[in-house]
Amino acid sequence: MKEATTTTRIVPDEKGRFGAFGGKFVPETLMNALTELEAAFEEATKDPAFCQELNHLLSEYAGRPTPLTYAQRLTDELGGARIYLKREDLNHTGAHKLNNALGQGLLAKRMGKKSIIAETGAGQHGVASATVAAKLGLSCKVFMGEEDIRRQSLNVFRMKLLGAEVIPAVSGSRTLKDATNEAIRYWVSNVEETFYVIGSVVGPHPYPYIVREFQKIIGEETRAQILQMLGKLPDEVIACVGGGSNAIGMFYPFIQDDTVALRGVEAAGQGVDTDKHAATLSLGRPGVIHGSLTYLLQDENGQVQEAHSISAGLDYPGVGPEHAYLKDSGRVTYTSVTDAEALEAVQILCRTEGIIPALESAHAIAEAVKRAPQMSKDEILVICLSGRGDKDVLTIQDALESEKGGER
Amino acid sequence: MTAAVNRIDRLFEDRSRKRFIPFITVGDPTLEATYQLAHALVEAGADLLELGIPYSDPLADGPTIQRASERALENGVSISDALQLVGRLRESGMEASLVLFSYFNPILQYGVERFFADLAKYGADGVVIPDLPIEENGPAVDAAKKYGIHVISLVAPTSDSRIQMIGEQATGFLYCVSSLGVTGARASLREDLADFLDRVKASTKVPTAVGFGISTPEQVRAVAPHTDGVIVGSAIVLEVERHVEQLKDPEQSAEAVEKIKTFVHQLASALQ
Ligand SMILES: Cc1ncc(COP(=O)(O)O)c(C=O)c1O
Numbered sequence: 001m002k003e004a005t006t007t008t009r010i011v012p013d014e015k016g017r018f019g020a021f022g023g024k025f026v027p028e029t030l031m032n033a034l035t036e037l038e039a040a041f042e043e044a045t046k047d048p049a050f051c052q053e054l055n056h057l058l059s060e061y062a063g064r065p066t067p068l069t070y071a072q073r074l075t076d077e078l079g080g081a082r083i084y085l086k087r088e089d090l091n092h093t094g095a096h097k098l099n100n101a102l103g104q105g106l107l108a109k110r111m112g113k114k115s116i117i118a119e120t121g122a123g124q125h126g127v128a129s130a131t132v133a134a135k136l137g138l139s140c141k142v143f144m145g146e147e148d149i150r151r152q153s154l155n156v157f158r159m160k161l162l163g164a165e166v167i168p169a170v171s172g173s174r175t176l177k178d179a180t181n182e183a184i185r186y187w188v189s190n191v192e193e194t195f196y197v198i199g200s201v202v203g204p205h206p207y208p209y210i211v212r213e214f215q216k217i218i219g220e221e222t223r224a225q226i227l228q229m230l231g232k233l234p235d236e237v238i239a240c241v242g243g244g245s246n247a248i249g250m251f252y253p254f255i256q257d258d259t260v261a262l263r264g265v266e267a268a269g270q271g272v273d274t275d276k277h278a279a280t281l282s283l284g285r286p287g288v289i290h291g292s293l294t295y296l297l298q299d300e301n302g303q304v305q306e307a308h309s310i311s312a313g314l315d316y317p318g319v320g321p322e323h324a325y326l327k328d329s330g331r332v333t334y335t336s337v338t339d340a341e342a343l344e345a346v347q348i349l350c351r352t353e354g355i356i357p358a359l360e361s362a363h364a365i366a367e368a369v370k371r372a373p374q375m376s377k378d379e380i381l382v383i384c385l386s387g388r389g390d391k392d393v394l395t396i397q398d399a400l401e402s403e404k405g406g407e408r
Numbered sequence: 409m410t411a412a413v414n415r416i417d418r419l420f421e422d423r424s425r426k427r428f429i430p431f432i433t434v435g436d437p438t439l440e441a442t443y444q445l446a447h448a449l450v451e452a453g454a455d456l457l458e459l460g461i462p463y464s465d466p467l468a469d470g471p472t473i474q475r476a477s478e479r480a481l482e483n484g485v486s487i488s489d490a491l492q493l494v495g496r497l498r499e500s501g502m503e504a505s506l507v508l509f510s511y512f513n514p515i516l517q518y519g520v521e522r523f524f525a526d527l528a529k530y531g532a533d534g535v536v537i538p539d540l541p542i543e544e545n546g547p548a549v550d551a552a553k554k555y556g557i558h559v560i561s562l563v564a565p566t567s568d569s570r571i572q573m574i575g576e577q578a579t580g581f582l583y584c585v586s587s588l589g590v591t592g593a594r595a596s597l598r599e600d601l602a603d604f605l606d607r608v609k610a611s612t613k614v615p616t617a618v619g620f621g622i623s624t625p626e627q628v629r630a631v632a633p634h635t636d637g638v639i640v641g642s643a644i645v646l647e648v649e650r651h652v653e654q655l656k657d658p659e660q661s662a663e664a665v666e667k668i669k670t671f672v673h674q675l676a677s678a679l680q
Contacts, residue, residue, distance in 0.1 A: 015543060025512055025539045027468045028574075029564035029588055171474060172464065184467045189589030191566060288513040288539065289465065301486040302517030303464040 010255065010322070016205020019328065021321035024204040026184075026291040033191045038206045040111050045213070050110065057102050061135065062092045064099075064217065068225040068382070073352040081235065081375035083368060085355070085385045086222045088246060095358065095387030096218060096246045097128040101197060103214035105132035108195035115139040115190075118197045119183040121148055121176030121242065122313030122360065123155025124387055125199030130164035132197075140164040143183040147174040148312045155391050173306035176242075176316045180290050200243025201320030204291030208320050215249025222382060223253050230380065236261040236371065239384035240363040241281070241334065242313045244320035246386035251332060261333070264323060265367040267309035268336035278307035279336040280319040281327050289318035295327070310339035310399060311359035311392070337366040343399055345369055346389065358387035359395065415505040415533045416558055416580045419455055420615040426632050427455040428676040429617055431509065431641030433476035434459050434493055435485030436648060441655040444662075445648070446497055448669040453676030456505035458536065458639065461490045463511045468538040470592030472642040475649065487514045487523070491530045498531035507534040507560060507580075515548070524551040534558035534580045542574055564588070565604050575611030581637060584608050584618040593623035593642045597630065605634035625678035632679055640675055647671050 016022045024034055044050040058064040067090065071083040088096035101118075108116050116138050120126030126142040133140035142159055146168045149156050159166050167186075172178040180202075187196045201208040201215070219237075226234055237254060239247035241264040254260045269277035277283070280295050287296035289304060297305040297317035307317040326332040337345075342359055345366035349357050357365060364383050372381055389396065419427060430449045434442050446457055462480035466473060487510065494506055508527065515523045515537065527535065534557055540548060545559055552559045558580025563571055565588060575582060584605055587598055598604070601618075609616055618631050619639025628638050647668050648655065654664035 023544055024541060025544055026541065027538050027564070027585075028541050028562040028570075029566050029585060031541050031543075031564075031570060032566045032568050177465070181465055181467045185470070185590045188468070191588060285517075287516060288511075290467070291539070296513070298513070298517065300517070302514035303481065304513070 012205055012209050016209070018322045018325035020286070021292070021294050021324040022205055022208060023293050024291060025288045025293065026204045027188055029188050030191060034204055034206065036111070040107060041206060041210050044107055044110055050106065054103055054106055058099065058217070062098050062102060063090060065221045066090045068222060068229070071353050074349065077348065077352050078369060078372040080372040080377065081379040081381035082377070083372060084226065084234070084380065084382045086218060086250065086382060088218060088384060088386050089355070089357065089361070089388035093124070093127050093131050094390060095124040095128070096215060096249060097125040097199060098131065099217055099249070100199070100211050100214040100245060101125065101128035101132045104195070104197040104210070105136050105138065108138060108197065109136055111195065113193060113195040115141070115193060116195045116197050117141045117143065117183055117186055118199060119143045119176065119179040120199060121145070121179065121315055122311065122358070123148065123152040123159065123391060124313060126159050126164070126166070127155050127162070129197050130159040130162035133164060134162050141167055141186070143167050143169055143179040143186065145169045145173070145175040145179045148176065148179070151312050151395060152391055154394070175312065177304065177307070184290065200245040201248050201322060202243040202290055202292060202318060208292065208322055211245050212248045212252060212322060215245050216252045218246065218249035218384065219251060219253035222250065226380065226382065233257055233260050234380040234382045235259070235375065236263065236379070237382045238263045238265060238364045238367050238371065240265045240314065240360050240386060241319060241323060242316050242360060244323045246384050248320060248322055250384040255331060262331065263367060263371070264332050264334045265363045266334060266336040267311055267314035267363055268338045269308040269310070271338055272336055276308035277336070278309040278314050278316060280307070280317060281323060281334040282336050284317070286324070292318070292321045294321040294324045295319050310342060310395065311363065313358070313360040314363065335367055337363050341366040343396065346396055355385070356389035356393070357385055358389050359392045361386045412556070414556055414558060414580070416456065419505050420581060420636060423615060423636055426635070426679045427617070427637035428453050428679050429456045429458055429619070429637050429639040430454050430644050430672055431458040431460060431639060432644060432648060433462055433473060433480050434490040435462055435480030435483050436476040436645070437479050437652045437656050438483060439485065439489060439493060441661060442493060443496060444665045445668060447502065448665045449672055450502060450504045452669045452672040454504060454672070456507060456637070458507050458509050458641070459490060459493070461487050461508055461510040461514060463514060466511060468590055470590040470642060472593070472645050472649070473591050476645045479652065487518050491526050494532045495530035505533045506531065507536060508532055509536045509538070512537050512540045520547055521551045524555045524557050527557045528555035532557065534560050536560045536562070536583060538562065542577055563608055565598065571608055571611050575608060578612050578614045581615045581617050582608060582612050583639070584616055584635065585620045586618050586631070587621045591620055591642050593646065594621035597621065597627060601631065602634050605631065609634070625674055628675055628678040638679060644668070644672060
């Protein structure tokens with residue numbers, strides 16, 4: 001069956017605001033490009049040929065729809081809600097990022113651009129962009145923090161193998177925030193011929209809206225799949241939040257379903273009582289980062305603070321403006337889990353289900369480890385498994401070995 | 409409070425003279441150095457000073473001004489320090505127009521209303537907010553009007569159909585971004601720059617000034633006929649960077665300031 005969702009849609013207003021959040025806080029040089037992008041997107045999504053080409057690529061190239069897997073052994077282990085995993089890890093290239101990269105890549109082509117740029121933290125969005133560039137015959141530059149280049153060497157190699165140029169960002173914390181600054185700087189300089197493929201529901205309008213529209217397929221499929229399997233909606237849905245694209249993609253089609261509880265999970269790093277975390281919605285204050293008004297980790301002078309997480313994809317001091325809106329409206333609950341809890345969750349999922357999750361996704365699993373036992377056996381819990389852990393095995397190995405070393 | 413004519417308006421009353429507008433970062437490398445440099449720049453021929461408030465994520469800036477921001481932030485320089493520096497310059501008798509340059513987030517955290525009240529209180533005349541396009545600047549412009557301060561709008565070579573709209577709303581002067589991209593010295597300017605500047609001029613009643621990438625007396629001379637003011641940032645900040653150690657040292661700072669002054673004088677005198 002085709003999903004029977006949303007009667008009312010949350011659309012940003014003409015200024016690109018979700019409530020008080022969002023907007024276009026960018027240098028004047030980019031304003032025209034954003035207006036053009038807005039128009040091109042509206043036009044493309046009304047064009048059956050564009051939608052058909054995207055759907056074709058999503059099914060025959062990306063491997064959609066991804067399965068919804070009942071996690072029997074994880075359910076038994078936790079002893080509570082019945083747990084289902086939405087398997088974005090089975091997308092080509094290993095994460096949900098490809099849904100959006102394909103959409104924006106096609107849009108770039110439609111707008112006559114020959115080169116794309118992207119920023120990346122964990123490298124998954126960089127790999128997705130490099131992949132799409134190869135598939136569509138575009139050139140691709142990926143901006144990546146030096147620290148992330150070190151942490152995610154496997155993904156750096158994949159991007160290069162796919163023909164992309166990886167450009168290290170050496171300012172600030174040398175992570176995703178700085179890669180995004182560098183990508184924006186490059187874009188300002190080359191805006192006439194370059195399309196900027198943003199990797200999450202962040203940045204100036206219309207990006208948070210466009211990325212959500214390309215990612216909502218996650219929740220639409222999930223909703224249809226669970227209805228078909230069980231004849232009812234889930235009681236709770238959990239997803240990790242870095243910028244927030246897999247989470248918004250999963251949540252959006254359930255927003256109108258009042259009986260479905262939605263939980264977004266941020267990275268608490270070494271703990272929300274330390275200064276080494278990435279819990280933007282829990283601990284940030286409204287501010288402007290990368291073109292958007294949203295929750296932001298910052299000091300009292302408005303200087304952006306560095307975020308920390310064992311997971312490079314969650315290590316971001318901002319968050320998508322729609323999440324800021326959903327937090328303030330109370331529709332979504334945001335929590336956080338620590339590096340240690342995420343590592344524990346990786347091992348639980350490996351042991352019970354034979355799936356190595358990405359460290360990002362492990363945050364959602366860790367939240368489920370806490371939540372499921374509090375729920376009854378006839379309740380349904382869906383976790384968005386945003387990506388697979390191949391890229392993270394070295395980080396996981398290092399962390400587990402130093403844990404063991406610490407015990408000795 | 410708004411009785412006095414804003415210094416920027418007074419400055420551009422006589423449009424037969426071109427105005428020179430240097431940029432430095434507040435607190436680079438120390439607040440004291442900025443105070444000394446500000447005076448030196450005015451003596452070297454500056455009509456209006458643009459003082460940058462250091463920011464952790466200056467996404468409209470190139471590496472030169474990014475490094476200046478980092479040096480200032482190492483000393484913990486904040487928006488309050490910049491406002492107080494303006495006050496100190498006024499107390500010492502400085503008459504040149506003073507415009508602060510700040511990304512929007514520090515202003516938002518300081519409080520938009522409070523920021524403009526304090527600009528007026530300490531004697532600043534305007535503010536450039538590079539990540540606040542006209543679609544977003546409503547609250548800032550409302551507060552600015554109340555306190556007699558100008559929010560300086562920017563217009564870029566890509567602004568196209570927006571030029572008219574921006575030109576009509578502009579107050580103080582209109583900041584024309586000379587090239588695509590971030591701040592930073594450039595070897596050459598766009599070929600269509602003169603056309604762009606002339607188009608902007610035709611779109612607005614307020615004076616225009618051109619900046620971003622202008623770094624040599626030749627470039628200053630080339631753009632002068634098409635504008636009322638020329639802004640030079642990174643080239644001066646690079647010169648400050650060359651003298652950072654001396655500027656920090658009370659024994660040697662006067663000499664360093666003198667060298668930077670000579671450099672700026674060459675740029676300023678290319679204008680007339
Ligand atoms: C597998 C995976 N999940 C989640 C994220 C976080 O991004 P978002 O919050 O936009 O889904 C990333 C980012 O790199 C990722 O690679």
